[in-house]
Every structure is written in structure tokens, then in C-alpha cells.
Amino acid sequence: MNTTPRRNRSRLLIETLIVVAIAIAMMTVVPGLLNAVGQSFRVGLLGRFMALAIAALGIDLIWGYTGILSLGHGLFFALGGYAFSMFLQLQPPPGATGLQLPDFLVLYGVTDLPWLWKPFESLPFTTIAIVLLPTIVAAILGYLVFRNRIRGVYFSILTQAALIVFFNFFNGQQKLINGTNGLKTDTTYLFGQVMSSPTMQANFYYLTIVLLALAYGFCRWLTSGRFGQLLIAIRDDEPRVRFTGYDPTVFKVLVFAVSAGLAGIAGALYTVQSGIITPKAMDIAFSIEMVIWVAVGGRGTLVGAVLGTLIVNFARSLLSEQYPAFWLFFQGALFLAVVTVLPDGFVGWFKTNIPELVRQLTSKTKISTYPSLENNPDLDYERQVVSDRKSDR
Amino acid sequence: MSGKLLAIENLTVSFDGFKALNNLTFSMDPGELRVIIGPNGAGKTTFLDTITGKTKPTQGTVHFKGQNLAKFKEHTIAKMGIGRKFQTPRVYLNLSVRENMGLAYNQQKSLLKTLFPKSNGGEKDDIAQLLEIVGLLGKANSPASLLAHGEKQRLEIGMLVAQSPDLLLVDEPVAGLTDEETEKVGNLLIQLAKKHSILVIEHDMEFVRQIAQKVTVLHEGSVLCEGTMDEVQSDRRVIDVYLGNQED
Numbered sequence: 001m002n003t004t005p006r007r008n009r010s011r012l013l014i015e016t017l018i019v020v021a022i023a024i025a026m027m028t029v030v031p032g033l034l035n036a037v038g039q040s041f042r043v044g045l046l047g048r049f050m051a052l053a054i055a056a057l058g059i060d061l062i063w064g065y066t067g068i069l070s071l072g073h074g075l076f077f078a079l080g081g082y083a084f085s086m087f088l089q090l091q092p093p094p095g096a097t098g099l100q101l102p103d104f105l106v107l108y109g110v111t112d113l114p115w116l117w118k119p120f121e122s123l124p125f126t127t128i129a130i131v132l133l134p135t136i137v138a139a140i141l142g143y144l145v146f147r148n149r150i151r152g153v154y155f156s157i158l159t160q161a162a163l164i165v166f167f168n169f170f171n172g173q174q175k176l177i178n179g180t181n182g183l184k185t186d187t188t189y190l191f192g193q194v195m196s197s198p199t200m201q202a203n204f205y206y207l208t209i210v211l212l213a214l215a216y217g218f219c220r221w222l223t224s225g226r227f228g229q230l231l232i233a234i235r236d237d238e239p240r241v242r243f244t245g246y247d248p249t250v251f252k253v254l255v256f257a258v259s260a261g262l263a264g265i266a267g268a269l270y271t272v273q274s275g276i277i278t279p280k281a282m283d284i285a286f287s288i289e290m291v292i293w294v295a296v297g298g299r300g301t302l303v304g305a306v307l308g309t310l311i312v313n314f315a316r317s318l319l320s321e322q323y324p325a326f327w328l329f330f331q332g333a334l335f336l337a338v339v340t341v342l343p344d345g346f347v348g349w350f351k352t353n354i355p356e357l358v359r360q361l362t363s364k365t366k367i368s369t370y371p372s373l374e375n376n377p378d379l380d381y382e383r384q385v386v387s388d389r390k391s392d393r
Numbered sequence: 394m395s396g397k398l399l400a401i402e403n404l405t406v407s408f409d410g411f412k413a414l415n416n417l418t419f420s421m422d423p424g425e426l427r428v429i430i431g432p433n434g435a436g437k438t439t440f441l442d443t444i445t446g447k448t449k450p451t452q453g454t455v456h457f458k459g460q461n462l463a464k465f466k467e468h469t470i471a472k473m474g475i476g477r478k479f480q481t482p483r484v485y486l487n488l489s490v491r492e493n494m495g496l497a498y499n500q501q502k503s504l505l506k507t508l509f510p511k512s513n514g515g516e517k518d519d520i521a522q523l524l525e526i527v528g529l530l531g532k533a534n535s536p537a538s539l540l541a542h543g544e545k546q547r548l549e550i551g552m553l554v555a556q557s558p559d560l561l562l563v564d565e566p567v568a569g570l571t572d573e574e575t576e577k578v579g580n581l582l583i584q585l586a587k588k589h590s591i592l593v594i595e596h597d598m599e600f601v602r603q604i605a606q607k608v609t610v611l612h613e614g615s616v617l618c619e620g621t622m623d624e625v626q627s628d629r630r631v632i633d634v635y636l637g638n639q640e641d
Contacts (some may be wrong), residue, residue, distance in 0.1 A: 245471035
């Protein structure tokens with residue numbers, strides 16, 4: 001970039017301050033405002049949607065920057081959600097101690113905790129598993145696929161296939177993870193408090209904001225600098241990257257794994273705020289919706305991923321309240337409109353049109369670089385000198 | 394075969410029975426500027442594909458600096474010191490000219506080194522210098538998608554040099570360029586040949602005459618003849634092949 005390091009640093013500082021300010025506002029002012037206008041339940045919705053925004057950031061990394069369209073991120077989302085709710089299921093209610101067998105297992109007549117559940121008795125393990133489980137699954141899947149240079153539509157179809165495999169597994173295992181019914185979290189306890197209590201929900205609301213801000217910062221770090229440039233380079237021309245000496249496979253596996261980890265975090269946070277995780281999280285439609293959020297907000301811009309998620313989901317909840325049958329049509333129309341009218345999403349549109357608008361309003365002529373460079377006599381002269389010097393040698 | 398930069402022996406590449414390269418033997422000394430010509434379908438691009446690891450030989454061997462390349466993947470071969478420019482200019486359209494150069498210039502191409510790059514003091518100056526050579530310094534910060542065709546060609550050559558390979562493979566660098574641009578690219582290649590070994594594939598005879606020291610003619614997957622431009626042009630077989638091709 002043409003900016004000096006010092007200017008870059010002050011820019012970074014400003015951006016950090018803005019993110020922190022927004023985060024604090026979301027924690028303090030926004031819930032207060034919503035409560036004041038009698039829309040308290042929207043605070044809960046906001047928390048959930050911000051959890052989804054973390055997954056959208058991951059989609060943006062893999063699709064917006066690297067150009068790999070994953071239609072199976074619901075899988076990673078569900079893995080995170082299941083990991084956390086399995087832990088919660090095992091937590092004893094206040095007063096009780098010792099091993100707590102989940103209700104549904106008792107119902108099925110299971111007396112011993114299945115092996116799959118054993119590790120989830122530990123909070124540290126669960127916390128790590130929420131991130132690492134999806135990451136590892138994605139890394140394995142990604143390695144196998146990317147190593148064989150499977151790209152484009154074929155990759156998208158493979159992610160859907162993986163999604164269906166896991167969906168059927170989760171759906172079919174009644175005695176292991178309660179099959180179709182999923183795992184409820186809102187009646188479980190954490191640190192002696194029931195999960196659906198306002199304090200608990202408020203805590204997770206704050207936690208979601210903090211993690212969303214951290215995830216944003218992390219993605220920002222990943223996409224700036226050489227690594228970010230390389231992701232864009234892979235999107236633009238992967239064979240060229242290869243012939244320049246980089247191995248695209250490792251980069252793609254890493255990005256895919258990171259985005260899966262983010263989806264896992266999102267899944268865990270979303271689950272505890274909505275009260276249940278079921279195999280429906282691995283619906284194909286849900287995974288495609290994640291892509292729509294990013295497309296609406298503007299792919300390749302991290303802010304766009306977050307905004308798109310919030311816009312689409314609030315539009316959905318507002319519209320479904322008024323016209324319950326209407327939402328799917330609207331979502332389809334929104335997607336079509338974005339693809340045809342705003343190919344770069346809302347943020348992309350703002351980026352290209354707002355500077356123009358500002359220029360018109362302030363009527364300051366800003367030099368648009370390309371054509372004027374072509375007509376710039378100084379530059380022509382410089383080029384002439386350079387080429388003359390070349391032929392002199 | 395020691396001392397040769399590139400040594401290819403009895404190379405055959407067949408696609409479903411069709412032999413794109415047929416028992417081809419070829420070698421290049423360090424520091425050479427070699428031009429390969431040949432009519433359409435002579436196997437020129439397959440030849441480059443095989444050297445860079447994109448296509449694996451059916452038979453025969455490719456040795457680069459004494460190492461057999463058969464077992465290496467493209468990116469490893471690139472790191473060993475073979476750089477390639479494609480027929481159509483291929484640059485990263487959504488990155489700026491300078492970023493394009495930076496990615497090629499960077500010598501530490503592992504995942505960790507890319508995530509946590511050590512700052513290289515000379516990088517900025519070196520890239521600016523290279524951009525001046527290819528005449529793109531004035532556009533260093535504009536996205537590559539805004540460049541004209543000829544500028545993209547020059548950018549890609551610049552990237553190739555930034556990669557500082559021992560051997561530059563250049564596939565039809567002047568395809569689709571104006572006469573003036575062709576001459577610029579020619580001068581650029583001659584200048585680069587002072588420090589690098591270059592293998593150019595080209596159709597444009599005028600251009601070949603401008604830059605060539607030694608010319609190799611490919612025909613139907615094998616070397617037809619080798620020599621200076623004048624020798625080659627007076628060779629009976631070459632005239633037959635080219636005239637025959639024109640009559641088709």
C-alpha cells in the first residue's frame with residue numbers, strides 16, 4: 001500500500017476504537033433503547049443474529065475472499081451447537097451433585113453415559129471442542145478435496161453431500177443424541193443458574209458481542225497483509241499462484257478450517273440463546289441462507305458480512321411477524337435483487353457510490369486515476385525517458 | 394549432463410494415444426536466451442507444461458540443474474527456480490500492481506511465513522525498480538484490472554522477474570500487442586537475458602528476429618532443427634513445414 005506504516009497504525013487504532021465503541025454501545029445503549037420502546041424480545045434476537053454474524057464472517061473468508069463457495073457450513077455450525085449443548089445437558093441442577101444423565105437418555109432406558117458424551121463433562125474440553133471439532137472436520141474434508149484440485153461447483157456439491165451425511169447421522173441416532181428432537185439447552189443449568197434466566201441470557205448476549213468483535217478483528221488481521229492478498233490471488237487465478245511457488249492447498253485448507261471454527265463458535269452461541277439445537281441446523285436451506293447474508297451485505301467486505309446478517313435476519317423476523325407466509329418469497333426476491341442490481345451487496349454499493357455522491361454534494365473534483373493517468377503528459381514523458389534509457393543500454 | 398541448466402531427454406507426452414510431444418530431446422545452457430518456434434499444434438505449450446510440472450511425462454526425463462523434476466509439484470518446481478509466463482496475461486485482477494509484484498517477489502512462500510511475514514527492507518525499493526523497468530511505476534497503486542492488455546503482459550513479465558527464477562519460461566509474450574509494445578517487450582527480454590536464462594515461445598517472426606540468439610523449431614512434438622535465425626529460415630524442412638501449414 002502507498003501509506004506509511006505510521007499512517008497505517010493510526011488508521012488501525014481508529015478502526016479498533018470504532019469497533020470497541022460499537023461493541024460498548026451494543027452492550028449498553030441498544031438494550032436500554034429496545035427495552036424503553038417495549039421491544040425487549042428484540043434484544044434476544046439481536047444476540048442471536050450477532051452469533052450468526054460470526055458464522056457469516058467465516059463464510060466471507062472462504063467465499064468472499066478466497067472464492068470457494070461452501071454450501072455446507074450448517075454442519076460446522078451444528079457441531080459447535082451440539083458440543084456446547086451436550087456439555088450443558090450433563091450439568092447438575094442446583095442441589096444435585098455427581099453425574100447427570102440427560103433426560104432423554106433415561107427415557108430410552110440408557111443407564112450408562114455413552115462414550116461420545118464422556119469428554120463433554122469437562123468445560124475446558126467443551127470450549128476447545130466448540131472451535132476445534134468443526135475446524136478438524138473441515139481441515140480433513142478440505143485437505144482431501146483441495147489436494148485433488150476439486151473446485152467450483154464440485155466443491156459446493158461436496159460440501160452439501162457432507163452436510164447430508166452428518167444430517168442423517170444426527171437425525172438417526174435417537175439413543176445417542178436424541179435424533180430429530182435435538183438437544184434442549186434452555187432448561188439446563190450452568191454454574192447453578194438455569195440457562196433461560198434473564199441474567200444468563202444477558203451474559204451470553206455480552207459474550208456474543210465480545211466474540212463477534214474479536215472474530216472481526218481476527219478476520220481483519222487475516223485478510224490484511226500478504227496472507228489476505230494471497231487469498232484474493234487464489235480467487236483470481238489459482239494456477240498462477242501455484243506457478244509463483246505457493247502451494248494453494250495449504251492456504252485453502254487453513255481458510256476453510258478457520259471459517260468452520262467461526263461457524264462452530266456461532267453455533268454454540270446461537271444454540272444457548274435460542275434454547276435448542278436440532279439436526280435442522282444442518283438443513284441445506286440454512287447453509288444457503290448464510291451465503292445469502294454475505295451476498296446481501298457485500299462479499300469480500302467483513303463489515304458487509306456482519307451487516308448483511310443483521311439486515312436479512314431482522315427483515316425476516318419483522319416480515320414473518322406481519323405476513324408469516326411471505327418471508328420465503330421475500331428472501332428469494334432479495335437474493336435475486338442483490339445478484340442482479342447490487343452484485344457487490346449493500347456495502348459494495350456504498351463503497352462505489354458514496355464517494356461519488358459526496359463529490360457531487362461538495363462539488364470538489366476528485367481525480368479519478370485511470371483515464372487521467374493515460375492522458376498525463378508528465379507520465380508519458382517519464383515512460384519515454386525510461387524506454388529511451390532501456391534502448392540506450 | 395552437468396553444466397546444463399535444462400536437459401530434456403527422449404520426452405514423450407501422450408494424451409489418450411495422441412503424442413503431443415514425441416521423443417523430444419532438448420537442452421539449454423545457463424545464461425542462454427532461446428526461442429522456440431513451430432506451427433500450431435507443434436507441442437510448444439505442452440513442452441512448457443511438462444517443464445513446469447503441470448503435465449507429467451509419459452516417457453523420458455526433464456532435468457533442471459541436475460534434478461529430475463518428475464516427482465515435484467508445480468509450486469515446488471517454481472520454488473526451485475523456474476518461472477512461467479502464460480500465453481494470455483494472467484495477473485491478479487483484484488490486487489494492485491504493486492501487490493501483484495509483492496506476491497511474486499516474496500521468497501518465503503510457506504503458510505506461516507505468509508501469516509507472519511518478516512519485513513524485508515529492500516522489498517519496496519526492489520519492486521519500485523522493477524516497476525520502472527517494465528514501465529508501470531506510474532500505475533503501481535491502481536488495480537491490475539484497469540491495465541491495458543500490453544501493460545498486463547509487461548506486469549506479468551515483471552512478476553516473473555520479481556520471482557527471480559533461474560529460468561524464465563515465456564509463452565507468446567507479444568500475442569495481441571501493437572508493434573510499438575512488441576518492441577518494448579523485446580527490449581525488455583533482451584535486457585533481462587543479461588542476468589537470466591530465458592526460454593521464449595513465439596509465433597511472431599519479426600519479434601523472434603529481434604531477440605533470438607538461438608532458435609529451436611518444434612514440429613509434431615519433436616525438434617526439427619536448431620540454429621541461428623538465418624540458418625533456421627533457410628532450412629528446407631522448416632520452409633516445408635511452415636509453407637505446408639500456410640496452405641492448409
